[in-house]
Amino acid sequence: MQTFTSPNYVFSDGLRHVDPYFQHIKTTVKTRWRNRTVLDVLSSEFRSISQLECLKRIKKKQIIILHQQKLTKKEKKEQRRLTGSPKVVRKIEYPEIMDFKLQDNDVIVRQEHIHERSVYGVCSKDIEIVYEDTGILVINKPSGIPIHPVQNYYFNSLVKILEYEGWKNTPPENTMALRPCYRLDKLTSGVCIFAKSPETASRIQRDIQDREVEKVYIARVKGRFPENEFVCNDDVIVLDTKKGKTDGIMKKEAKTVFQRIIYNPVLNESIVRCLPKTGRTHQIRIHLRNLGHPISNDPLYGDGKLMSSSKLNDLSRDTDAIFDQIRLEAEVNRSKSESSELCKDCGVSLYTQTEANKLVIYLHAISYGLKDEEGWKYETKNPDWVNI
Secondary structure, three states, X not given: OOEOOOOOEEEEOOEEEEOOEEEEEEEEOOXXXXXXXXXXXXXXHOOOOOHHHHHHHHHOOOEEEEEEOXXXXXXXXXXXXXXXXXXXXXXXXXXXXXXXXXXXXXXXXXXXXEOOOOEEOXXXXXXXXXXXXXXXXXXXXXXXXXXXXXXXXXXXXXXHHHHHHOEOOEOHHHOOOOEEOOOOOOOOEEEEEEEXXXXXXXXXXXXXXXXXXXXXXXXXXXXXXXXXXXXXOOOEEEEOHHHHHHHOEEEEOOOEXXXXXXEEOOOOEEEEEEEEOOOOOOHHHHHHHHOOOOEOOOOOOOOXXXXXXXXXXOOOOOHHHHHHHHHHHHHXXXXXXXXXEEOOOOOOEEEOOOOXXXXXXXXXXXXXXXXXXXXOEEEOOOOHHHOO
């Protein structure tokens, strides 16, 4: 059985895959779950688990409860003397679990079969090292790989890939915990700083939060971008259809300075220098969309894509209709990511394979550095797609 602690990476068709593996996930019982059965809770509050599937897994003892028994002070004292801990935890499993009512401090343990999404198929040894010393590691992040472990990407995150495979001049047995100092989108490439200690991470993150760091990006966009320096102050609105209309609309102030570098009339595309003065999610991509010059291959904000229309930046009218339309389109897109083939071990739909070239976006973090001329600055070379 492939376990959570031993990833098996496979490369094919320009992609990096992780073989499915089993993981035990623990969830502490919430107040609203008290006096309910685990079947009721999981089938109603965990949408990915149907009641029938939940029942099957309970019978296979893939779902159990760790129940902390209530003890008197005298019993706790005796238990501590005998075991070193005042707690007595009892395992509740099938068939007893069917009628057991959940209580405070109970823990639901589920054995899950994890399927991770595939990412761009770069080997860690081929990732460019921009700079390294005892405190930091600076790399030229490839497109198509998330930095942090997130949903659907754990071992297929940059942090874990570097941890398990090492990097140039650093074999896996000599790696240490790397702490990303900021976030780049999965599709975005460029300068990425990892700290090797909590103290170094805090220092760099504080510099960024205090806006002492100048961030320079380069993008390839559609159309003839204005020749003179252009400042976009549009508020950034990000929709999260999974959170619903109340919590799923987030609006924040944002500012980006743009400067055209070159325009190719044959392609009708421009290379643009981008200086974000704030650090909002998808800020550069949204501002370029609003200006009518979306990134040429942006799969989300590009022409005809899910979030292509600049009307999203004015949700004062028809908010419900716009949100519902995007939610429905998002659900269709999610369904397209699942194939008709089922996993033989757990019965879930397997992911369809994304083409490697669709994991690249023409947005690159070219440099990060302190505004103070004597401070640190890290810079990469231009990506190949800049040559138009």
